[in-house]
Amino acid sequence: MALPDDLTALLREATKELGRDPCGGLTLARRQEIWSALGPARHRGGRALRGPGVRRRFALAALCVRRALPLWRAELPNDDMPQRLIRAGEKYLAKRLGAADAEALIGLGWVHGDDIDGELANREGAPSVNAGLVCHAASRALLVAVWDERFEPHRPPPDWTGRYGSFDPESMDASYLVAAVVTGSWPNQENSDVEKRRAFWRWYLRKAVPRAWAVG
Numbered sequence: 001m002a003l004p005d006d007l008t009a010l011l012r013e014a015t016k017e018l019g020r021d022p023c024g025g026l027t028l029a030r031r032q033e034i035w036s037a038l039g040p041a042r043h044r045g046g047r048a049l050r051g052p053g054v055r056r057r058f059a060l061a062a063l064c065v066r067r068a069l070p071l072w073r074a075e076l077p078n079d080d081m082p083q084r085l086i087r088a089g090e091k092y093l094a095k096r097l098g099a100a101d102a103e104a105l106i107g108l109g110w111v112h113g114d115d116i117d118g119e120l121a122n123r124e125g126a127p128s129v130n131a132g133l134v135c136h137a138a139s140r141a142l143l144v145a146v147w148d149e150r151f152e153p154h155r156p157p158p159d160w161t162g163r164y165g166s167f168d169p170e171s172m173d174a175s176y177l178v179a180a181v182v183t184g185s186w187p188n189q190e191n192s193d194v195e196k197r198r199a200f201w202r203w204y205l206r207k208a209v210p211r212a213w214a215v216g
Contacts, residue, residue, distance in 0.1 A: 001214040007037045011205050018205065023187040024198030025164045026205070031175065032151040034209060035060075039216060041148050048148035050093055052216035057149050058093060060212035061141035061174035062086045064204070065134065068178045072134040075120060082138035085109045089145035102146050109139035110170070129180050136169070137177035149173060163187075175204060 003011075014030045021027075038060070039053025048054040065086055072082055088105050091097035117132030150171070164187045165176035182200050185192040 001216070003210060003213055004037075007034075007209075007213065010034060010037055011209060015202070015205050018198060018201050021198070022194070023164070023192065024194035024196075024201070025179070025187045026175075026201040027163055028165050028176075031173065032149075035149045035151050038209075038213060041151075043148070047099055047146055050095070054145065054148045055093055056212045056216050058089050058141060058145040059215040060208055061137075061144045061149075062089060063208045063211060064175045064178040065138045065141050067200075067203070067208075068131075068134045068137065068181045071181055072131045075131045076116065079116070081109060081112050082135050085135075085138035085142045089142045092142075092145045099146060102142060106139050106143050106146065109135055109142065113139060127184050129184050129186065131181060133177045133181045136172075137174040137181070140172065140174040140177065144174070 010033055014026065014034065017030065018024070018026055035057050038056040039051060041053055042049040042051055065082055069082060072079075085105060088097055088102055092099070092102045113132050113135030115132075116135055117130060120126055120130040120132055150173075166172050179197060179200050180186050183193050183197040185197075187197070
């Protein structure tokens, strides 16, 4: 499915901006513009209606999680929680899983990510950012399927967020969490791999967003 002209122009501008970014990051404001361009957000009773916009935004979040699954499997080959959460999002959008069950899994997945993060962090020589965030990202992806991304397309991000993402872990989006996993660090962190981060966001703009758009 061909991309609309406005989304194509937005991705082109975001790619230029990414090339200049000193941390190799894609800003939260840019990501929110992209989410908005994927289709309107519509809600009823607090939950997202299953329209093209939320389907594409879930697909984009799920693609990011799948990008990091090799890192998860390397650490936890017998733990399929992230995959279960992504399948739950697919089932929910296909009306094969109820909202209450999906919402319970969102919380279960986040707590499981906390447990894994603590387990991996206690290993000798553990990095500051570990694969436990993959499970957190999968929980956020399922959240998108049920409630959609949190964004206001015509307003800048609030002051309590940083340039690249929220300071509150539970408010971070899946792509931001995965970017930290695949680069092993957060933006502005000392000894951060800027070019590895830039490569992830370049994939996001060039590959993931067009694939997510095709879902609609």
